[in-house]
Amino acid sequence: MSNASRGAVGYDELAVLRLLAIEGALDGEIKTSCSDLGERVDASTQTASRRLQHLEDAGLLERDTVSDGQWLEITDDGERSLRNEYEEYRRIFEGVARVALLGAVTSGMGEGRHYITLPGYMEQFRERLGYEPFPGTLNAELTDASMRRRGALEAMDPIPIDGWEDEERTYGPAVCYPATVARSGEGDAPAYPDAHVIAPERTHHDEGQLEVIAPDKLRDELDLEDDDHVTITVRGV
Numbered sequence: 001m002s003n004a005s006r007g008a009v010g011y012d013e014l015a016v017l018r019l020l021a022i023e024g025a026l027d028g029e030i031k032t033s034c035s036d037l038g039e040r041v042d043a044s045t046q047t048a049s050r051r052l053q054h055l056e057d058a059g060l061l062e063r064d065t066v067s068d069g070q071w072l073e074i075t076d077d078g079e080r081s082l083r084n085e086y087e088e089y090r091r092i093f094e095g096v097a098r099v100a101l102l103g104a105v106t107s108g109m110g111e112g113r114h115y116i117t118l119p120g121y122m123e124q125f126r127e128r129l130g131y132e133p134f135p136g137t138l139n140a141e142l143t144d145a146s147m148r149r150r151g152a153l154e155a156m157d158p159i160p161i162d163g164w165e166d167e168e169r170t171y172g173p174a175v176c177y178p179a180t181v182a183r184s185g186e187g188d189a190p191a192y193p194d195a196h197v198i199a200p201e202r203t204h205h206d207e208g209q210l211e212v213i214a215p216d217k218l219r220d221e222l223d224l225e226d227d228d229h230v231t232i233t234v235r236g237v
Contacts, residue, residue, distance in 0.1 A: 009054050009055060009058050009060065009081075012041075012043075012051060013051045013054050013055050013058075013060075014081065014082075014085065015041060016037070016041060016048070016051045016052065016055065017055055017060060017061065017074065017078055017081065017082060018082060018085070019037075019040060019041065020032075020061070020072055020074060021074060021079075021082055025061075025072050025073055025074045026074050026079055026082075028073060029064075029071045029072065029073045030071070030072055030073070031069050031070065031071050031072075032069055032070060032072060033068070033069040033070065034046075034048045034049040034052070034070070035048075036069075037052070052070070052072070055078070058077075059075060059077045059078075060074065060075055060077050060078035060081055061073070061074055061075060061078055062074075062075055076148075079148060079151070080148075080151030080154070081151075083148070083149065083151045083152045083155075084151060084152065084154050084155045085155075086152070088155045097152070097155060097156050097235070097236040098233055098234065098235050098236070099149055099150075099152045099153065099156075099233070099234050100149075100231055100232070100233045100234075101140075101142055101146040101149060101150060101210060101231070101232045101233075101234065102142070102143050102145070102146045102184055102229065102230070102231055102232075103140030103141050103142040103143060103146060103210060103229070103230060103232065104140060104141050104226075104227050104228065104229055104230075105138065105139070105140055105219075105224050105225065105226055105227065105228045105229075105230060106139045106140065106141045106209075106226060106227075107139065107226055108136075108137060108139040108211070112136060112137030112139070112211055112213075113135050113136040113137070115171075116133050116135065116136075116137065116198070116213055117135045118171065120164035120165075120166065120171060121161060121164075121171070121174075124161050124162065125161070125213075128159050128160075128161070128176075129159065129176060129196055131194075131215040132215070133213040133214060133215065134213070134214060134215060134216055134217045134218075136217065137198070137211040137212060137213055138181065138195075138211070138212040138213075138214070138218040138219065138224070138230075139209060139210070139211055139212075140209070140210045140212070140230055140232060141208055141209060142207075142208050142209070142210055147207055147208050150207055150210070153177060153197075153199075153234060155236075156177060156234070156235075156236035156237070157236050157237045158175035158176060158177050158237065159175065159176040159177070159178075159196070159237060160173065160174075160175055160176075160201070161173060161174040161175065161176060161198075161201075172200055172201065173200075173201040174198055174199060174200055174201055175198070175199055175200075175201050176196040176197065176198050176213075177196060177197045177234045177235065177236070177237075178195075178196055178234070178235045178237065179195045179196055179197045179212060179232050179233060179234045179235065180192065180193045180195065180232070180233045180235075181195050181212060181214075181218055181222065181230055181231075181232050181233075182222070182230065182231050182233075183222060183224070183228065183229065183230060183231075184229035184230055184231045189222075190221075190222065192214060192216075192218060192221050192222060194214060194215065195212050195213065195214040195218065195232075196212065196213050196214070197210060197211070197212055197232065197234055198211050198212070198213050199211065210232060212232060
């Protein structure tokens, strides 16, 4: 969910969203009424109705009003918002946040190689990541469960990579997260601890794909081929 969407609702609305998730609205539609919801959150029927409206306007909730109540279902952005809250509580009680994402190695289109070697990015990689990345990215197609968990990254503090421009065009900003990459399901397999997940800043475009950079060619370091399964453990800064 974008920062703008999250800012459109407050803690009272998020409490309603959390209650609806407990009732099953993450798995499909549930039915309730504003009066019943108001009683459960200690608010008036009108206040409960306004909170549902705010959640719907922010794209966190879908609802269908019928004669005897409302059918409600939490959207993907709503689930992402709840996962953000979850990760923030984890940071309070467990320390540095971590999230493990599972996926299958895929061949990219070569765009990663082009962009990370541009001087405006490479200079920042050397300064902020402490290394010059191998000219290419490891691409992974995330599982459905990991696609949903990916939203937890928004609760972590990333390493910012600033946008820049040259005589021809403007290049957008990105964010990097420290990460460890290992083969999935192989407990004694070597892991590469000094990688970074890289993504454009403030976007959810193609969330099923994850790109990873590192000082070395990760395919060679971990003996990876297309369709091999990997676990990418992302850490907050």
